[in-house]
Amino acid sequence: MRAHRFLVFAGTLVLSVVVLFARQQSAENDPDLNAGIKAYKEACYEDAKQHFARAVAHDPANVKAHMYLGTAYAQEYIPGADSPENNMLGQRAIEQYKIVLELDAANANAVKGMAYLFTQMKKFDDAEEQYRKAIEIDPKDPENYYSIGVLDWTRTYQPRMELKAKLNLKPDKPLIRYAECWSVRDANKERVESGIQMLNKAIELRREYDDAMAYMNLMYRERADIQCGDAKANAEDLKTADKWVDVTLAVKKVAEEQTKKEEIEQGGSSVTFSTNSPQ
Secondary structure, three states: OHHHHHHHHHHHHHHHHHHHHHHHHHHHHOHHHHHHHHHHHOOOHHHHHHHHHHHHHHOOOOHHHHHHHHHHHHHHOOOOOOOHHHHHHHHHHHHHHHHHHHHOOOOHHHHHHHHHHHHHOOOHHHHHHHHHHHHHHOOOOHHHHHHHHHHHHHHHHHHHHHHHHHOOOOOOOOOOOOOOHHHHHHHHHHHHHHHHHHHHHHHHHOOOOHHHHHHHHHHHHHHHOOOOOOHHHHHHHHHHHHHHHHHHHHHHHHHHHHHHHHHHHHHHHHHHHHHHOOO
């Protein structure tokens, strides 16, 4: 009896694998999907969308087709252009990413695609929510931590600058001596600390992450300006910010030197091949 049950289970498992393999093969061999990918790579997004839409119609469970269709819509979305047509492009992209996640809940690229669009739409809370979901899927991807750090900086920098404008202060003028500093501190302190934590994690995962280092400089400047009434803490944060500037420049310099070295080596190998090739 047990042997019979095992054989039934094994047969069902094999059948499932065969069906899955056949579905994957069908998805890869769909002429509209392939034509859409070709058009997408050539930046012909309108043609690509039409092909991907047909591929989705052929097989509604084709994750790859939905993903490409969403990304094609996202490519045409123009950040900051508040028109019904543009907003529709963004919304359709998000709808496709949601379908991808219904079919494949662990698809980090779909989550990051939505997060990116929400960021461009200035829906920062929604963007952070998606990046945190992406961290749950892949906790070793430094870009998600970096992106949350950037969101934290954006949401702290803007209100601080708005207050300085009301006080007729120049952007580089310290806020810590003004009574209004405390209201900004209450609003920003938690996000400033979150931003520093997230950027530290990004750098921990990618040691030469110069973009994250550059934002560490900015986040410490945010923290310096809400050290209300504490000139010493303000000076320490500014000193730390300056150190991050130096680290960022050093990392960029090393990367540039490495790139030049690789270009020279590639050029040298090319010359050697040309010289040794038969005439």
